Amino acid sequence: MTSHLLTPAERAQLAMMLEVCAFPKPGNVDRCHDYPDTRLEHFLASVILARPALEEAASGRGRIGEIIGHAVRQTNVHSGGNTHFGAFLLLVPLLYGGDIAGGNAAVTRTDISDAVAFYKAFALTRVRMNDTDELDVNDPRALDELRERNMSLLDVMQHSAPHDMVAREWINGFALTRRGADILRQIGPGREAIVEMFLTLLATEPDTFIIKKHGRSVAEQTMENARQVLDKKKVLETFDAECIKAGINPGSIADITIAAIFIALGEGWEWDS
């Protein structure tokens, strides 16, 4: 695959496709594992249907919050629930700005209108909220509060960053996205690099989606297990089966993996070899 022939939106779609197909990916939907309500085909339908919003983002015109809303609405037409909300939160500014530097610039230009559009999109999804989250999206007063405080979407992400690693990417310069892309390029070409990169992120960062669902100690135990797989002290397939049995799915690191593949493809990393 000669990735330089692709449009940025196509690169984003390929990144989404490659992430969900990568296997075995402990605990998440992958090529050989579905969840009862969310299946491989739901993820791939979302990859197909997000195209217009991804192209809109790549045009560098319009408002980021609204474009995220369009991506959610375009892909919210199947029964599999939210599949790519976190991924869109990363891909939209990165496409908008063209790369990580451009993405950083783009997020600083968000304002209250982006925050409102984002909250409206968020309300359409079934994304798990943190119990301690003050700005509950299901609370109609949340929008009023946003407006009273005149929060930009970047402010909202700053607010969420302590307990959400996807939001944290907005305020730390897409640090994990950058690290994931560097790991891919370091490992070299081929789809197998994706699982290794995913495991490496999982071994070094607690997944905040796991923390929200199961608490911090489960997230830390998951890190330790990922480390053991990388050190060849644990079999990947066993780890995968344990995660699935316990309902442990590292969904936020999967979102960051997509963003990292997108960046790496743009920098010449080849999946097809």
Added chain:
Amino acid sequence: MTSHLLTPAERAQLAMMLEVCAFPKPGNVDRCHDYPDTRLEHFLASVILARPALEEAASGRGRIGEIIGHAVRQTNVHSGGNTHFGAFLLLVPLLYGGDIAGGNAAVTRTDISDAVAFYKAFALTRVRMNDTDELDVNDPRALDELRERNMSLLDVMQHSAPHDMVAREWINGFALTRRGADILRQIGPGREAIVEMFLTLLATEPDTFIIKKHGRSVAEQTMENARQVLDKKKVLETFDAECIKAGINPGSIADITIAAIFIALGEGWEWDS
């Protein structure tokens, strides 16, 4: 999934995605089986990258032969070889005409320019030619001969129909496509219907791709095996393993399966339940 919300091009992409994910699909690339040089990701990259050509087809403007050429060129950028040539040959006229009746009308309007564009696209692919094919695409005289005979693309398909079931769809009113769509609607909603439809076609029609590669008796034995699976006298997974071991891949019935899913989705069949 509320399929009526999809554009025709999106429906075509979903059909391509659902076909390759359906599993176990005896002998072909599927969710849990790759060929060494052609993998699930190659098929899915082709699904993503065909979008502009599929949209062009759905616009009902331009020449069918050229649009098939665009689809081949847009998807010919990975190392997995031809993945969807036969599928494009069916999807492009069906998208162009909007449905089977429209597709029939569209193919009758092809002329020599479509035939030439098709042959040029064909030359880019690694599609297996029939040994007895007079109009060898790798022979530079083939184009001169086309022009001398003033053959339309429909004439070319008529010429190929005896030994190519995809070409045959052009001259018999998309008969197997129609039958496949009817089978899906009869079985009812859900992705599991796709494997059953595929097996039913495989049990009732010799796959011409298998004939070209292995001869007629192997194709007939494959039909018999598919029949035994449908009759619960043979285990599907055993049949799949036998096909893979012998290199028997029913590629033409896979192409027709894609067209049948496309038509069924347009008629309200739901994959997502």
